Amino acid sequence: xxxxxxxxxxxxxxxxxxxxxxxxxxxxxxxxxxxxLQEAKLIVVEGTLYPxxxxxKNSELLAYQWIESTQGPPRKYYRLTEKGELFLGELExxxxxxxxxxxxxxxx
Amino acid sequence: MKKxxxxxxxxxxxxxxxxxxxxxDKYLSNLRIHFRKExxxxxxxxxxxxxxxxxxxxxxxxxYEVISLEQVEEVIKRMGxxxxxxxxxxxxxxxxxxxxxxxxVYTKRRLFRNPDDRILGGVAGGLAAYLGWxxxxxxxxxxxxxxxxxxxxxVYFVLWLIIxxxxxxxxxxxxxxxxxxxxxxxxxxxxxxxxxxxxVNDYISSGKPRSTLQKLGDAFVSIFGVLVKVxxxxxxxxxxxxxxxxxxxxxxxxxxxxxxxxxxxxxxxxxxMGILEELSPWGGGWGLVPHFSEGALIGSxxxxxxxxxxxxxxxxxxxxxxxFKWKPMPSQGKWILLVxxxxxxxxxxxxxxxxxxxxxxxxxxxxxxxxxx
Numbered sequence: 324x325x326x327x328x329x330x331x332x333x334x335x336x337x338x339x340x341x342x343x344x345x346x347x348x349x350x351x352x353x354x355x356x357x358x359x360l361q362e363a364k365l366i367v368v369e370g371t372l373y374p375x376x377x378x379x380k381n382s383e384l385l386a387y388q389w390i391e392s393t394q395g396p397p398r399k400y401y402r403l404t405e406k407g408e409l410f411l412g413e414l415e416x417x418x419x420x421x422x423x424x425x426x427x428x429x430x431x
Numbered sequence: 432m433k434k435x436x437x438x439x440x441x442x443x444x445x446x447x448x449x450x451x452x453x454x455x456d457k458y459l460s461n462l463r464i465h466f467r468k469e470x471x472x473x474x475x476x477x478x479x480x481x482x483x484x485x486x487x488x489x490x491x492x493x494x495y496e497v498i499s500l501e502q503v504e505e506v507i508k509r510m511g512x513x514x515x516x517x518x519x520x521x522x523x524x525x526x527x528x529x530x531x532x533x534x535x536v537y538t539k540r541r542l543f544r545n546p547d548d549r550i551l552g553g554v555a556g557g558l559a560a561y562l563g564w565x566x567x568x569x570x571x572x573x574x575x576x577x578x579x580x581x582x583x584x585x586v587y588f589v590l591w592l593i594i595x596x597x598x599x600x601x602x603x604x605x606x607x608x609x610x611x612x613x614x615x616x617x618x619x620x621x622x623x624x625x626x627x628x629x630x631v632n633d634y635i636s637s638g639k640p641r642s643t644l645q646k647l648g649d650a651f652v653s654i655f656g657v658l659v660k661v662x663x664x665x666x667x668x669x670x671x672x673x674x675x676x677x678x679x680x681x682x683x684x685x686x687x688x689x690x691x692x693x694x695x696x697x698x699x700x701x702x703x704m705g706i707l708e709e710l711s712p713w714g715g716g717w718g719l720v721p722h723f724s725e726g727a728l729i730g731s732x733x734x735x736x737x738x739x740x741x742x743x744x745x746x747x748x749x750x751x752x753x754x755f756k757w758k759p760m761p762s763q764g765k766w767i768l769l770v771x772x773x774x775x776x777x778x779x780x781x782x783x784x785x786x787x788x789x790x791x792x793x794x795x796x797x798x799x800x801x802x803x804x
Binding site for chain 1: 442469470471474475478479482488508513515516
């Protein structure tokens with residue numbers, strides 16, 4: 324049992340939640356999502372994200388469209404679906420619960 | 432000076448150094464193997480390629496014309512190695528898979544023809560891999576046996592026909608009795624100058640150069656292949672008329688039966704019967720028809736046509752498939768045909784013993800009675 328391992332497990336646990344949160348604010352290109360997550364130190368390597376986005380898309384929580392780019396090939400532009408918003412709602416309340424649990428434990 | 436290659440990555444063309452290409456290719460193959468079970472693995476790989484293409488494109492804009500090894504290394508560092516992407520959960524998964532495999536597949540060695548070690552059909556190479564012996568020893572042994580005991584020659588060709596070629600990395604590992612794990616598949620793929628395509632089980636072509644002896648063997652194989660095709664065509668030409676006749680008669684029967692069932696078509700039915708009587712083993716001018724009930728006659732005729740027709744048509748289809756690369760029959764189709772064939776055979780036998788034998792006896796008696804002695 325080492326701290327790094329637990330920390331990475333925690334980060335991994337909230338990764339989907341964070342992606343949905345990001346996309347709730349505004350639709351974004353894959354590269355934008357990567358950049359924001361890296362700034363937040365949630366992911367280290369980009370490769371982690373592609374399977375995750377595909378999984379979320381296959382569960383119909385996200386959808387994308389191809390946007391033409393002036394430089395290079397067209398890019399995927401992701402947005403949250405209605406189903407994704409409902410899902411995010413559930414995650415938000417669950418996050419609140421977790422938060423309360425931690426607060427409760429620390430304060431008592 | 433370095434050799435460069437031109438590659439299409441995510442829809443953009445790049446000039447890339449040979450060593451850089453090899454690294455990138457290996458990296459992508461590795462990822463593909465790791466993602467092979469994931470739903471939408473093609474899409475994920477496509478995402479990877481597009482992103483790598485974007486990153487490399489940025490370098491090009493800075494004025495680098497050719498992608499070098501360092502740049503590919505940088506990109507891989509940014510995208511992450513498979514173990515970084517999958518982390519611990521991936522290793523656990525692999526471990527589970529490994530344990531599963533050791534229980535079921537590990538000891539299971541399968542006989543394949545070896546495409547990487549073959550002179551004619553790869554039979555000796557495959558046997559060598561299967562038995563763990565030296566292929567040259569097996570070849571010498573086979574040749575000696577062929578000289579002293581000619582029966583071995585057709586046996587060799589039968590083996591060639593029956594034993595499947597090991598096409599995929601998985602099959603090659605099974606041929607050698609090695610564990611089918613991601614590491615081993617990766618090893619096979621990098622060992623043999625081979626590429627993994629979308630799926631590990633796809634066809635993998637071997638790019639190894641062939642020796643003179645093997646080239647001689649290849650020439651023999653292609654000549655033999657042409658001969659087999661010629662014989663196949665002759666066979667098909669000989670078989671075609673009877674099959675067409677059977678199909679034609681079947682159509683007439685169907686037509687006659689439908690018309691007959693609709694009523695008022697008795698004359699046509701009779702006409703159909705006339706043709707059928709010629710073909711049915713209990714017809715053919717032996718005068719058996721009067722002894723059959725109408726239903727039995729129709730049943731026996733359809734039964735006979737099916738009993739003969741299904742194997743002949745299947746055989747023709749098989750030959751046609753070999754010659755003209757038709758799609759193989761779907762397996763449900765094969766099963767349905769087999770079931771129909773068995774039912775038709777059973778029905779024909781029942782009708783034959785119930786009606787045919789008594790009728791035959793009556794008729795023979797009648798004939799004997801008419802004999803002028």
